[in-house]
Amino acid sequence: MDLSEINPVLLIASLMVAATPLLLAAIGELVVEKAGVLNLGVEGMMIIGAICGFAITVETGSTLFGFVAAAVGGAVLSLLFVLLTQVALANQVASGLALTLFGLGLSALMGQSYVGVKPPSTPELNIPWLSDLPVVGPILFSHDLVLYFGIGLIAVVWAVLKYTRLGLILRAVGENHDAAHALGYKVIRIRVLAIMFGGACAGLGGAYISLVRVPQWTEGMTAGIGWIALALVVFASWKPWRVLLGAYLFGGITVLQLNLQAAGVAIPVEYLAMSPYIITILVLVILSADKSGAPASLGRIFHASH
């Protein structure tokens, strides 16, 4: 065992990368759930984002277009969920599961000709003086822009939910859609927009995996991160900064446990392998002791005539 082989700076830098897909998908789902909709299709929207982003980046050579396409792809797929749950008033749980299965299948079909293709690399921030700083440089100033965008998005969602009229309306729709409707808010319209926002975020998260974290396209490459994002929203008690904390914790311990293994630490590997899940859940459960509950209308179907 030699812990000195673990470089803490590189560890923190890579945990930020590992956490970003989860962060993006979770903050999108948080907004969806705040609007009172439970969309279990995160995994499906992520994988569609992964292939859309990958394909467009390869075709155009621009990662910017790739990420935009990923967001659009995720949002378009979420429209299917909109159609099922907001127009046809189908069960949200079943529709979400269907969306995941559909997304996985469709992405495999779309990705057939992209297996083994290498994407252009995503440019990383390189600020002449700041990026060269010894410790702070690699951690804070040498990532790709999407990573910063993810953190910024958390701040924006937090501020909007907490301080703006828009956030208030969104929360009203999620807490009591009948009351919101009685006040004259367009419940369905607001929810549709929230679902599309969630889809776009999930798509971005997926593209981050296929363009930055791995980077390549393989079928089923999101490998369950969408489900972890869903769980994270619940354990984070629907609070944006806790989503950030949870994602970094999860990403961090995932990377740390691999580091510990490689350094030959004498903890049984099985415990290390399960540690990201256990520790993340544990910390967030302790944090959520303040009893902030789920949006009251979560998962309930709304129709103006009810």
Added chain:
Amino acid sequence: MKLTTLLATAAMALGMATAGVAQDKTKVGFVYVGPVGDGGWTYEHDKGRQAVEAEFGDQVETVFVESVPEGPDSERVMTQMALDGADLIFTTSFGYMDPTINVAKKFPKVKFEHATGYKTAPNVSVYSARFYEGRAVQGHIAGKMTKSNVVGYIGSYPIPEVIRGINSAYIHAKKVNPDVEFKIVWAYTWFDPAKEADAAKVLIEQGADVILQHTDSTAPQAAAQDAGNVITFGQASDMSEYAPMPRVSSIIDNWAPYYIARTKAVMDGSWESVNTWDGIAQGMVEIGEISDAVPADVKEEALAMKAAMADGSYHPFTGPLNKQDGSDWLAEGETADDGTLAGMNFYVEGLDGEIPQ
């Protein structure tokens, strides 16, 4: 009353008609652990399936189910295949072992072939390839080419097949480079590109400049390419899209001849439960082209070792070898028997760390 009778007759006639069609064709099922587009393990099995179709044309019908989790879920998939009239079912991952045996008991007339396991039954064969022969070649190249003397190894699950590979690679790396050190990370998955990429990055950050993988995706190759001066080897499939750097060679599993032979055996009724374990000599394990990134003399030595294994003059596990705890395993000139290899659950001397139990 008349209507129901009519319907029943029609249904029976229809049933017999479909049964008649099914009898003409031999139906072969494949259960895959990853997606067919993984570019590695499952990709090669699916190439074998396509070879069966190409060989027998209209005489066979093949079906496959991909990304089937190991464990109880796979039992359901196999049962469904057997109920749908499959005559022969290939279950292509170690974790399908007990499910295969369970389902085989329920369908004595259906033949099963389980890859990389060790449990057989009257209607269950097992087959595997001697991947460790390929690992010996990789170990040799790795030992010669590493500059940091740190070789990273991404393991999937601590099962004999994976441990054999680690031992074989280590023995041959150590032979040509006494200072070499192996860092082993267990990913606990066969296929999870993000996790595999993370594992590769971690190993590279800790100084490894050679990455060996026993997982199925090409993600570690991509991570190595990103890092620059790191070499890798294709696993299960050639992964030639990453040649000449970082991928400098590969182990290719060639299942096609075996799948064709076994399908043929089912067709002509000569199928028997067998235990097949073929290597380089029989062509089940192939060494992918060694790229120009490898110095010419190293390439020559590697090819000579491959030839020696093919003609049987060299066995990768030849003594003197000790176990990790220092106890004697193989005496000078002695080679390991297949029984020990099949159940290998120990590291050889020199490797650090413990095998997770």
